Amino acid sequence: MTTIGADKSNALDLFYGVIPAGGVGTRLWPLSRAAAPKFLHDLTGSGSTLIRATYSRLEPLCGDRTMVVTGTAHRKAVLAQLPELTKNNLVLESEPKDSAAAIGLAAAILYHRDPRIIMGSFAADQVINPVEKFQDAVREAIHTAAEGYIVTIGITPTHPSTGFGYIRTNGNLDIGSAPNALGVTEFVEKPDAETAQAYLAEGGYSWNAGMFVAPVELLLKHLETNEPLLYTGLMEIAAAWDTPKRREVVRRVWPGLPKTAIDYAVAEPAAAAGDVAMIPGDFSWDDVGDFAAIGRLNAASETNNLTVLGEGARVYAENSTGMVVSDTKRVIALIGINDVVVVDTPDALLITTKEHAQQVKKAVESLRASGDTDVL
Numbered sequence: 001m002t003t004i005g006a007d008k009s010n011a012l013d014l015f016y017g018v019i020p021a022g023g024v025g026t027r028l029w030p031l032s033r034a035a036a037p038k039f040l041h042d043l044t045g046s047g048s049t050l051i052r053a054t055y056s057r058l059e060p061l062c063g064d065r066t067m068v069v070t071g072t073a074h075r076k077a078v079l080a081q082l083p084e085l086t087k088n089n090l091v092l093e094s095e096p097k098d099s100a101a102a103i104g105l106a107a108a109i110l111y112h113r114d115p116r117i118i119m120g121s122f123a124a125d126q127v128i129n130p131v132e133k134f135q136d137a138v139r140e141a142i143h144t145a146a147e148g149y150i151v152t153i154g155i156t157p158t159h160p161s162t163g164f165g166y167i168r169t170n171g172n173l174d175i176g177s178a179p180n181a182l183g184v185t186e187f188v189e190k191p192d193a194e195t196a197q198a199y200l201a202e203g204g205y206s207w208n209a210g211m212f213v214a215p216v217e218l219l220l221k222h223l224e225t226n227e228p229l230l231y232t233g234l235m236e237i238a239a240a241w242d243t244p245k246r247r248e249v250v251r252r253v254w255p256g257l258p259k260t261a262i263d264y265a266v267a268e269p270a271a272a273a274g275d276v277a278m279i280p281g282d283f284s285w286d287d288v289g290d291f292a293a294i295g296r297l298n299a300a301s302e303t304n305n306l307t308v309l310g311e312g313a314r315v316y317a318e319n320s321t322g323m324v325v326s327d328t329k330r331v332i333a334l335i336g337i338n339d340v341v342v343v344d345t346p347d348a349l350l351i352t353t354k355e356h357a358q359q360v361k362k363a364v365e366s367l368r369a370s371g372d373t374d375v376l
Contacts, residue, residue: 097254150213
């Protein structure tokens with residue numbers, strides 16, 4: 001374990017939430033697009049968009065100490081959904097550089113403002129219930145981070161998923177203020193079906209939900225060790241962030257930063273060094289990765305076994321199951337078809353099945369390759 005830690009007596013007061021809001025969500029095309037990615041949509045029928053729900057989950061933990069990192073194209077939409085977000089806490093990326101740059105920049109800016117800060121990074125596009133259990137886990141993560149750890153919140157697997165990475169743990173850390181804190185041996189990549197089944201049979205493995213809580217000083221220490229070019233560039237930008245030099249420095253430095261994920265840049269090597277801990281997440285979690293996930297999160301009608309989303313959607317169904325997402329007033333009629341997914345927008349129509357929902361990404365890649373970027 002590293003010697004870097006925060007002031008344990010007021011760890012909760014030093015906590016700062018960070019919401020990386022990036023990624024187009026190509027498996028949710030044509031609903032989710034570059035100009036309106038999935039975190040800007042209400043995909044659960046709750047009346048709240050995913051980013052609004054994420055911000056609200058963090059508010060009891062950190063009040064207005066929440067930073068959002070998103071693309072410049074989403075500035076107006078994010079501020080419309082989060083009107084309480086201050087200019088000081090909105091970080092705009094001119095172009096996407098993957099999660100290590102987004103989370104690393106937030107850490108660097110916060111470090112320059114107060115090196116004692118413990119930050120928690122939580123993606124903008126996840127669905128979590130009940131929120132109280134999530135908040136309990138984050139509090140334990142904060143106390144664990146104050147002991148000098150990078151802390152992840154692991155999700156108990158409900159099935160041998162091949163769509164998530166896994167976290168392997170190795171016993172309790174005996175932290176009084178975080179009784180559930182476990183040591184982490186390693187992060188493992190998305191497995192094949194046989195390996196995933198073996199993980200569940202063996203035990204000691206959790207899904208990696210990409211939630212990280214850490215002292216900013218410690219996170220940056222590992223970033224410097226493993227990605228020195230990225231670290232140097234981010235620290236230069238952060239030093240100028242709250243000054244009149246911000247625009248000039250960002251324009252000069254940001255385009256040349258390397259692209260890499262936070263798992264590769266920080267989490268995996270930190271785990272190898274013994275600096276990572278995990279808090280088990282005793283709550284339901286979904287990253288809404290495809291339309292099958294939306295089907296799981298929204299109850300089907302008792303009358304026709306069909307999930308329908310969209311204000312004023314006009315759907316007729318007979319002997320059909322599945323889901324319809326409608327962004328038009330067009331009548332959609334389904335007769336004798338099961339597990340269908342229909343997504344109707346003004347300029348694009350998707351028809352698939354829940355079984356093939358993960359393959360929607362291939363359609364997006366094909367459209368991009370053919371130059372049909374106007375619908376992406």
